[in-house]
Amino acid sequence: MATDRNRQAMRRILLPLLLTLAGAALLYGGGLRAGPYWQVVALTLAMWIALIQSWSIFSGLTGYVSLGHAVAYGLGAYLMATQFRDYPVWVLIPAGGALAGLFALIVAIPVLRIRGPYFVILTFGLAELVKFALLRLETALGASSRLLFGAPGTTTLLAWMVALAAAATLLRHFVGLSRFGRGLIAIREDETAAETLGVPVTRFKVLAFALSAVIPGMVGAVMALRSTYFEVLQVFSPTISFTIVTMAIIGGSGDARGPVLGALFLVGLSELLRGASPQLYLILLGLCLIAFVLFAPNGLSGLLDRRRK
Amino acid sequence: MTLLKVDKLSKIFGGLTALDAVSLSIEDGEIHGLMGANGAGKTTLFSIIAGNQRPSSGTVHFAGARIDRLRPDQICRKGIARTFQIVRPFAGLTVRDNVETAMLFGQTEALSPRERDRLIGSILGECGLDGLADRVASSLTLSARKRLEVARALATGPRLLLLDEVMAGLTPTEVTDMIAALKRVKDNHGLTILIIEHVMSALNQMSDRITVLHRGQLIAEGTPEDIARNPQVAEAYFGVDDSELEGRP
Numbered sequence: 117m118a119t120d121r122n123r124q125a126m127r128r129i130l131l132p133l134l135l136t137l138a139g140a141a142l143l144y145g146g147g148l149r150a151g152p153y154w155q156v157v158a159l160t161l162a163m164w165i166a167l168i169q170s171w172s173i174f175s176g177l178t179g180y181v182s183l184g185h186a187v188a189y190g191l192g193a194y195l196m197a198t199q200f201r202d203y204p205v206w207v208l209i210p211a212g213g214a215l216a217g218l219f220a221l222i223v224a225i226p227v228l229r230i231r232g233p234y235f236v237i238l239t240f241g242l243a244e245l246v247k248f249a250l251l252r253l254e255t256a257l258g259a260s261s262r263l264l265f266g267a268p269g270t271t272t273l274l275a276w277m278v279a280l281a282a283a284a285t286l287l288r289h290f291v292g293l294s295r296f297g298r299g300l301i302a303i304r305e306d307e308t309a310a311e312t313l314g315v316p317v318t319r320f321k322v323l324a325f326a327l328s329a330v331i332p333g334m335v336g337a338v339m340a341l342r343s344t345y346f347e348v349l350q351v352f353s354p355t356i357s358f359t360i361v362t363m364a365i366i367g368g369s370g371d372a373r374g375p376v377l378g379a380l381f382l383v384g385l386s387e388l389l390r391g392a393s394p395q396l397y398l399i400l401l402g403l404c405l406i407a408f409v410l411f412a413p414n415g416l417s418g419l420l421d422r423r424r425k
Numbered sequence: 426m427t428l429l430k431v432d433k434l435s436k437i438f439g440g441l442t443a444l445d446a447v448s449l450s451i452e453d454g455e456i457h458g459l460m461g462a463n464g465a466g467k468t469t470l471f472s473i474i475a476g477n478q479r480p481s482s483g484t485v486h487f488a489g490a491r492i493d494r495l496r497p498d499q500i501c502r503k504g505i506a507r508t509f510q511i512v513r514p515f516a517g518l519t520v521r522d523n524v525e526t527a528m529l530f531g532q533t534e535a536l537s538p539r540e541r542d543r544l545i546g547s548i549l550g551e552c553g554l555d556g557l558a559d560r561v562a563s564s565l566t567l568s569a570r571k572r573l574e575v576a577r578a579l580a581t582g583p584r585l586l587l588l589d590e591v592m593a594g595l596t597p598t599e600v601t602d603m604i605a606a607l608k609r610v611k612d613n614h615g616l617t618i619l620i621i622e623h624v625m626s627a628l629n630q631m632s633d634r635i636t637v638l639h640r641g642q643l644i645a646e647g648t649p650e651d652i653a654r655n656p657q658v659a660e661a662y663f664g665v666d667d668s669e670l671e672g673r674p
Contacts (some may be wrong), residue, residue, distance in 0.1 A: 121538070193535075295529050302526050305515035310474055313582055314501040315528035 132289045132372065133212050139376070140282040147274050159274045159342065161383045162281040164363060168375035169284035172361045173291050174328035176369030178321060179304030180228075183357045187215035188329035188401035191353035192336030194250065197262045197346035205268065207398050209276070216333025221326040228321045231307070240354065242320050247352035254348055267341040276309045282333045289372035291327070300324055362401070366408050368415025377416040426600060428476070428617050429505075429585055431576040434461050434483035434525045436641075443469040445641040448485065449511065456611065456618045458632035458649070460625075464472070465638040467621045468510055471587050474619075475507040476529050477498040487585070501531050506583035508574040510590045510621070516560035520573055521545060523560040531581020545580070552576040553602065568599045572606070585610075587591040592627055600627055607631065629653075637661070 136152055147158030167185065176181050192212030194325045201386070227238055253258060267273075291297045299320045302310035340346055367378020382401070389397035413418050429451040434442040443465045451457050459467050471477040474485055476497035492500050515523050524545050528536065551554055553574045557565065562573060571591050576626065578586055588607070592600050604627055610620040611618055622628040628635060629649040637645040637652060639661040645652055652658055 298522075298526050298529055301518070302515055302530075305517055306513045307517065308477065309509070309513035309577075310526075310530075311497040312477060312501060312507055313527040314498045315526075316496070316498045318496075338506060371485075 119376050128293055133286065136282050136285050136289075139285075140278050141279070142282060143377045144275055148271060152270065155270050155274055157383065157387055158275050159270065161379055162274070162277040163303075163335055163339060164379035164383060165281040165376055166277065166284040167356070167360050168363050168367070168369075168379055169281070169288040169332040170335075172328075172329045172364060172369040172372075172375055173288050174324045174360075175361075176288075176364065176374070177297055177300035177304060178294060178324060179213065180231075180321070181236045181361065182239045182325070182328075183236055183354070183361065184243040184355040185332055185360055186352055186354055188220060188277075188319070188332035189339070189356055190247070190250075190348075191219055191337035192218045192333035192338075193340040193346060193351045194336075195333075196340035200264050200340075207342065212337030212347045213330040213334040216336070217326045218331040220329035221322065224322040224325040228318065228325065240357070243352065243354060243357060247348060254386050257328065257375040260347070261387075262346040264341060264344045264346070266346050270342075272343050273338055277335070280331055280335055281336065285372050285376065287327075287331070288375070292371065293325075296323070300312045339397065346416070362405055364415070366404060366415055368412075368417035368419075370414055371417055373420070374415050374417035381416065426453045427451070429619070430486040431470070431474070431479050432484045432486070434470070434473060434485065435481045436466070436473060436478065439480045442641050444473070444480075444494070445563065445640070447643045449636055449643065451617060451619055454615075454617055455633040456620065456631050458628040458635035459619060459621045459625075459638065460628060460652075461638035462634060464640070466641040467638055470638070471507055471589055471619075471621065474500075474503060475587060487531055496529070499582055503582035503585075504582070505587065506531065506578035506581045507587035508571075508578050508591055509588050510593070512545070512567075513569045514565070514572050514573055514577075515568055516563040517561065519559050519561055520554055520565070520576075521636075523562055523573060524548060524576050527577040527580035528582075531583075533582070548576050548579050551606060551613065552579070553606060560641060568595050571595065572603070575607070575610070579614065583614075583615045583616065585619065588618060588622075589625060592622055592624045593641075600624055603621060603627075603629060 143158050147155045149290055160175065167189065171182065171185050174180065181239055188376060192215065194213045195215050196208050212409060223242060226234070227242065299310065299315040302313070302315050303320065304316055307317055334350065340351070363378035363382050364375060367376065369376030385400065386397060427649045431449040431502065433446045434444055435442065435446050445468070445472065447661065455574055459470070460626050461467050473480045473493065476492070476495055476499070480493055484491055487503060487505060490503070492503060518526070525541060528541055528544065531595060543554065549558055552575055554572055554576055557569060562570065565573060575588070575591060595603060607618070608631070610616065620628070620631065632649055634647060635649055635652045636643060637658050643658050644661060645655045647655070
């Protein structure tokens with residue numbers, strides 16, 4: 117029994133920790149050595165991993181699909197773009213995360229009273245509302261776009277983004293193992309049964325929603341430094357939310373491997389095809405999505421499990 | 426001692442009165458049967474006691490404290506567990522994870538992993554689920570799902586167990602097994618049980634007292650023998666006797 121527990125601790129705690137650190141080292145080290153083009157690819161990959169893992173803390177565990185995570189990303193980017201001249205970056209990145217988390221906490225309370233497809237539509241509508249409200253504000257301020265001068269270079273940003281991806285991966289993994297995560301899974305499986313068996317469902321959903329917005333806020337802040345250019349429509353684009361969900365469907369959101377696989381698959385496909393034939397990329401993307409939904413609803417990570425059995 | 430006291434409880438859905446000023450006392454340690462035709466209000470009463478629904482008026486007291494304004498998870502931690510007539514397993518999880526989740530959230534004190542393993546093992550044994558711990562709940566038979574529903578409720582460490590038709594759809598042998606299991610469970614855990622059942626023989630065998638609901642109203646309460654002889658109950662279930670109709674316009 118004792119060795120059983122030790123083996124379980126090894127499998128659940130030590131191994132994921134080592135794998136994540138190894139992956140992060142590979143992504144950063146590989147990016148540094150391979151030159152500027154691959155640095156950008158590695159940065160993009162790390163960005164998506166960080167975003168999908170965070171999304172999965174809420175949507176993967178509770179089953180509530182959020183189409184609003186672009187807002188968290190956008191708020192982080194907005195904070196960076198507007199305050200870059202006045203505050204150091206190491207303050208603004210965590211502050212971007214805090215702002216996104218706080219915003220999610222406030223909207224979660226009314227939004228999470230709603231279940232099922234209505235929830236999905238509401239998160240999307242809310243994201244659009246925030247986008248156009250900010251657009252109006254920026255127009256009124258006479259700042260239709262903002263430029264950031266003197267942002268750190270790609271290698272620095274890559275290091276930060278890889279750290280965020282690793283943090284999001286570990287967070288997703290360990291939340292999934294925790295009592296909190298078990299409660300979120302119970303909500304996904306049957307919310308009424310969960311609350312009847314003692315899970316404080318509302319509190320858990322609100323906390324998970326807020327937690328899942330923090331790292332995307334930080335990612336947005338870093339990406340504002342990367343593009344050195346801020347425009348509301350681009351940064352709050354629903355495409356970000358859709359891409360997160362697409363990658364999560366393809367990779368699977370039942371564990372922390374899925375988002376990594378999904379991001380690898382899509383970033384890889386996009387690098388292969390986007391330059392040569394953007395239409396083909398989008399067609400293939402659509403076909404993949406349909407194929408996965410129909411034949412592998414648990415994504416690539418689900419396929420791995422099935423092979424093992 | 427009265428463990429559960431329901432006082433003038435009413436529930437109105439739109440124009441329908443599902444419960445009409447029902448009052449009921451459950452004594453500590455008894456098995457109390459609840460019967461009535463479909464639509465009598467039995468499940469609504471359960472849902473209100475367990476906090477899944479709010480009453481339109483009236484109160485519920487458990488172990489002396491008022492609970493009708495609490496959330497389901499709070500009521501669960503006070504010591505009331507319910508099962509669902511239409512079973513609600515965590516379908517994608519194993520039997521063990523189903524029970525462990527209930528244990529992690531329903532119990533008021535945190536148990537060590539070792540204590541949890543031991544308790545899960547003994548509960549699965551009591552409910553006849555020994556060999557099925559690693560099976561995914563969605564792959565279970567109806568009978569096993571009903572037993573899982575009971576096992577999960579037990580794992581929350583309740584004082585009062587609300588059982589909603591745990592025997593419906595079972596074969597006669599399975600019913601016999603379930604009755605034996607419930608009696609065992611009641612003694613082992615020192616439980617009080619309120620049970621809804623359509624299988625009359627089962628209800629008569631198990632219950633110390635029976636309450637009958639009809640169209641939202643409480644029409645009879647007493648020992649199984651009293652209930653069997655009660656003319657109002659017979660009328661509610663079978664309509665009036667032909668002989669009484671003679672001579673009426």
